[in-house]
Structure formats: structure tokens, C-alpha cells
Amino acid sequence: MATKEEVAAFITAEFPQTKCVIQEVGNRGATVTHAVGPNELRPGGTVAGPVLMGLADVALYVAILGEIGIVPLTVTTSLTINFLRKPAADKSIVAVCKLMKLGRSLAVGEVSLYSEGSSEPVAHVVGTYSIPARRES
DSSP: OOOHHHHHHHHHHHOTTOOEEEEEEETTEEEEEEOOOGGGEETTTEEOHHHHHHHHHHHHHHHHHHHHOOOTTOEEEEEEEEEOSOOOTTSOEEEEEEEEEEOSSEEEEEEEEEETTOSSEEEEEEEEEEOOOOOOO
């Protein structure tokens, strides 16, 4: 297992380009936010799909690392997103992740994405991660 502080330090060191902020980690889940600015919008004044997908991917990674510890080569193998409604262009996006399965080699989780302050999800994501075999020392 890894603490919120350990996962946050790892993400900051290895992914300095991310604007994602870890709010919570643990209990087979994570909550991560992403501030929305002009660079995250697409024509029509809505949050771009790749921003939503990227946030969901980070939330899954954070939740998994919170359970298995810092295992950098844990990688996405599948990510499916359903866009449900237009996110607010002036609110942060909140990703709430719950792990559905955590095995030795695969983890499956779902992420609900919300515009900050809203209880209606803007997207739903299901993702699978491959966890590398642990080497005996």
C-alpha cells in the first residue's frame, strides 16, 4: 500500500506535466481533480474529451498504486469512456474512482467524472491496468 503523500510525490516527480491533484487515496479508490482553463476547452466551450480521459486514467493509476504500492510499470491496457453531458467550462473536473477488481496481474476500475459542485456525472469510464509480476529479491 502507498499513502496519499507517497502517491502524490511519485506523480509529481514522474508526471510533472499533469495538472491533476490527488484529493483522496485508499479504500480501493481515489478522488482526483483537474482545474479547467482555456487550454482544456474545445470549440463549443466544453472540456475536451482527452482531458476527461486523461483525468480518469490518472485516477485509476492513483487508486491502484494506493493499494499495491508504487509500482511504476503498472500500465493501462484498456480505457472506455461514455460522455454523458456537457461539463461546465468554468469548473474543475472531479474524478471519483472505485476499483472493481484487484488481482495479481490485472486491476479493473470505474471512474465517474463530475463538474465540481454538481452531482450529475459528465462521463463514466471503465479501465483495466496490467500489473507487472513482482520479482523476488
